[in-house]
Amino acid sequence: MEEIWLGLQRAVELILTADQDVKEAAWRSLSISATASVIAAIISLPLGSLIFHSSFPGKRLLISFIHTLFSLPTVLVGLFVFLLFSRSGPLGEFGLLFTPTIMIIGQALLVTPLMLGLVISALAGIDRLAKETAIALGANRWQMSILMVKEARYAIFTAFILGFGRAISEVGLALMVGGNIRGFTRVLTTAISLETSKGDIELSLAMGIILLAIALFINLVLSWLQQRGAVIKTRPVV
């Protein structure tokens, strides 16, 4: 118990004194994961809508496959990205391995199936009536898709938050493709892993608390945006 208490004190201390290494790792965690999540969202929203609204053979199978990728181990994605971007791999010439850019790519790959699956579920959760009414009122396919995304925005927000959560909390991929280079690719999770292995439990705990604080902050910002969205929708859409 004392260790946890000391960790909490150390966290407050680190935040107050703005420890350079920790601050940088925290910032890096946030920027890398946020970028990866935005990229994943940009891919998932239109692709999810497309999959949901079209009917084709194997659609169910495809959705099951996307759901399977929810449990994709981060180290497996890490290994895949490592082999792809290693100098002797097919994309090695870009020299991206062990840089923040590759961490963004890896995390986006990891998070996209999750967001995609949740976007499809979110759209499926909207009353059929909304879609039918929209079409009956003469909405074209594009307008109808937009309307559906708008209707499903709460669940889509949740998808984004979950995706961001998975990105910022993962360690295996960040370690494998980022390399945990101090001052360059070290993020909070890889720093925690290193400090724990060094036996600095307090610092690890402190950084864990900072990571949680970041997640809380992001959630607050997003739910604030969501609230503003709710104000807009005071009247029925159709």
Added chain:
Amino acid sequence: MKKNRWLRISGFVLSAVLVLGSIAGCSNTPGTTSTPTTTDQGVGVLKPASRLKVATTSSLYDTGLWALLEPMFEKEYGVEVDVLYANTGIAIQYGQRGDVDIITVHDKARELTFIADGYGTTRSAFAYNYFVIVGPASDPLGLKGLSAEEAFKKLAASKTTPFVSRGDSSGTHSKEQAIWKAAGFNYTDIRNSGAWYVEAGQGMGPTLQLAAQKQAYTLSDVGTFLAYKSQTGLTSIVDKGSILLNVYAAIPVNPAKVAVTNSAMATKMAEWLMSPAIQKIIGDYGVKDFGTPLFTPCAGNEPTG
């Protein structure tokens, strides 16, 4: 009214993207003034040519030696040094794949193979120390005073007190296998001889912590052992004998064999590590924190026994 609503919706979607985008934007624009954290390169990406990637065995990292050397080299040569710590096996792999420009490792046999296969240019043995067999202060098997080979024989014979192996293809793991061989055992037999033989599959630090939890013996490089001594409570049991010699060498990756980005700088680093001034710094390192130097510099006169 409808138009207005759409405007507001797109407004808030845009602001959401902007909030995250502004955060994200900094990842590719080093020196963005809006962030307090990009005083150095932040998360920015320098050109590969201005970075030197070093894969080092974790003992040189965990002891803090690289933390001391890195900024010195960066300042002298105006290059950004990226230190990747791994075990010798992984460091060699990074080298073979061309993902790093230079490796600093400690496994002579594998280093010579690395060079013989054309992956490395020259081997610069820059420092050495010794491996130690460490264990609980009570020394339950009474291994103190024995040679490393005798100690291993006694361990294998008793099968009561656990021995924690790195089990991770590191330089230390190689040394352990060499000692088993020297003691007259087949390593595979030892691995399969029961629950007393524990494979940590982790770095030296976590392995020492595991050994402390289990009140077990383990083989460690002396630097990492000293760095972890106070937390683990383990003591040095066997620290003498030529088999325990632990030589660290730097090998630049051969640009003729694999596409590395900063070969010239890698060669400079190997030379730099062998220079008298840096050799002196390496030889003095650790006195302040551990009361004893952690490494003996050995440029030009690598010990063999």
